[in-house]
Amino acid sequence: MNYFKFSILAALLVCATQIRADYPQGYYNSLVGKNQGSLKTAAHDVIRKHTVISYGDDTWNAFKKTDVKVVNGKNYWWDMYSNELVLVSSGHGGLNIEHSVANSWWEGTKNDAYKDIHHLNPSNATANSRKGNFPLGKVGTVTWTNGVTTVGKPTGGTGGGSANVYEPCDEYKGDFARVFMYMFTCYEDMSWGSRFDWMYVQGQKYPMFQSWAVDLLLDWNALDPVSDKEINRNEAIYSIQKNRNPFIDLPHLASYIWGDKKNMPFVLDDTPGEPELLQPTEGASFTAGNVMQGNTATITVPVQGRHLTAPLTLAVSGNSQFSIASSTLSAAEAMSGTNVAVKVNAQDLGEAHATLMIGGGGMQEPVSVSLSATVIEKTGLAPVTALDPDNLQEGSYRARWTKPAVTPDYYLVSRTYMVNGEMKTRRYMTSDEYYDFPDRTFDNDETYSVQYAVGSEVSQPSNVITVKAKTLAAPEVGADDFEVACVPGGVRVVCGSHYSLSVADISGRAVITVSAPTPDTFIPLSKGIYILYSTRLTKPLKIYVP
Known part of the structure; x- marks a missing residue:
């Protein structure tokens, strides 16, 4: 046999000409702000639906895209279980399709997990046989090794009760850790067996891994960072299966699910940076609009932080008519995105202004935003006058009305018309002094009336306008038309x-x-x-x- 030790340096040289692939924009957006079990399930929802290829010849054809390395100008199968070199052109004699996560762990059912390329690799048949269905672990007493895969008695609290474990070489420890995390995320809702549950808790979706397995996988994920080999393999599998391994694309994801950041909201960019507020920005303005004297209103201020290291402090100043319920906001809440409600208790007629200061969080400077409201006299709101419709067409028309004496926050148009053979009344909101209806039923009469709102006050309804069936806008007609x-x-x-x-x-x-x-x-x-x-x-x- 021709053995060759394929070192990390050689791998880097081979991959130097390959392009580092990025995941598609928006692919993981649904993960943001979550943590622990909800984050794991969110990742499951992204990756579970994928193209499943047949096991066997189709797998080997896929391996030609995913598991080939070039040594001295020749293509060899990339075997992570041994250092034996087998030319791709010679076939795959002496090699097996190896399941990194043993299929006996789900009783050998030939389901989607059985065929998932993410945890399938070309493997030296002897190494495959020696490793069996043992769990990952740290080997204390070696019973068999080929220098790449080591099998033996577990040590360091690993193994989960199994008499034997297998330990990959340092070069591939992170690869296998990220594959295991992928499999137990992608198939968290699969029926896993109970005979070989050394690494997991049967029937549990989170944390799913036993505590010793969590520690081991997180350690190996950190010890052996994502390599170009994994990035390129992940991209090749995506072109075949149409799903990705998120633990390769987002190496920090594991920490937010099982590790030291599991109590923090997940962010796509985990690169350390200065604490800052993305929302609101310095000098931003928020208003409650018109508020009737004696009434209350709420101003909603969106807050989104990044790299915060402590709770945010909130304070309103400048006008006692503005207040907030809490003076603090946790870093986790702020980084996952939330809203701060500012209450306006309208008492003094006229323009009212205040300032909301947001500080803390490790930020060097606080952020200040302007708050405002217009307190108007509490009187009955006189109704507007609804006008005859404009632009009458067979399938549409424009409802119109007069402008009220005060500036409204919005108008409400109540329309009664035929829907599927029944007369229905529905309401529509607009800030314009008209509303275009695109779904007129030409053969039936319909009606509309209008109200408007100022703060929490709503005017009385206007007069009712009837849009007669089969009427159209009068065309402009020439004398001889x-x-x-x-x-x-x-x-x-x-x-x-x-x-x-x-x-x-x-x-x-x-x-x-x-x-x-x-x-x-x-x-x-x-x-x-x-x-x-x-x-x-x-x-x-x-x-x-x-």
Whole structure:
């Protein structure tokens, strides 16, 4: 056999020409702000759904993208269980597809976990056999080793009761730790067996690992940082399975799930930096708008911190009408993003201003923001006048109304109209003095009325406007314009008012006469053939009403 010790230096030389891949933008956004079990499950939700390939030949074809190293210009299978070199071109004799997490731990069911490339590797058959289904651990008494994989009696509190453990060499300790964390996250809701539960607690999603296993995996994750090999392998698997190992993309993730940061909200960028507030920014302004005298209102101030090392301190000054419920905010809350509610107790008429100071958290300087409200006299709010609709079309129209004497915070439009054969009343909010309805039912009447709000006060409803069925906006008609459109139920004629109109049936009997038509005249008629007469026409026009 041809043995070769593939060192860390050689690996770096091989990977030097490869591009370091980044995870897709937004891929892990759902993890932000969570920790412990909720963070683990959030990661599960991101990675669990993926493409599953067949086990066997398809796995070996995948390995050609994920587990090949170049030595002296030749492609070899990348075996993390031995230092034996096997040319890819020679096939895979003497190698197995090895499950890093033994499939017997879930009773050997050939499910998605069985086929997941993230924990499958080409392995020397002897090393595979020697390692068996033992858990990871620290070997005290060696019973077998090939210099890369060591099997033996556990030491240092590892093993979880197993008589034997297997320990990878230092170069791959982090690789296996991150694979195990991936498997027990991706398949946290899988039915794991009870016969070989040395590393995990059956039926538990969090922490799921036994305490000794948590310590071991976190130690190895730190001892052997993510390598270019893992980054490139992760990217190759993503191109095949369409999911990623988050513990490779985000090496600090494990600390927020099981480690020393498990009580802190997770952040994507864990790089140490100066404590700061992302929100609000210095000098930002927030207002409650109009508040009736004697009423209360709330100003919501979003707070988002980064790298905070202590609780934030909050203080309102400048006006006793503004107050907050608490003067402190924990660093964890601030870094996960929260809102601070400032209460406005409106007493003094006119403009009211105050300052909210946010300090502490390890920041060098506090952040100050401006607060304001306009306290107005408490009187009954006179209703507005609803106006006839504008822009009447078959499927839409614009509701309109007059402007009130005070500046409203918003308007409420109550609309009653036909929905799926039933008349329904719904309310719509807008800051404009109109509202465009895009879903008019042309064959049915509908109504609308308007109210407006100032602070917590809402005006009385306006008058009710009826939008009549089958009415359209009057078109602009020239003196000589004349258009005829036959529609179900009648005929629509666009013409000047100085032309007369009359309709007769096919026998010549008069049906209706319109002496002074509007610019858009609708003549109701039953289905049939008619004769249309007009002073605009040089001869009668035969029409058909469908």
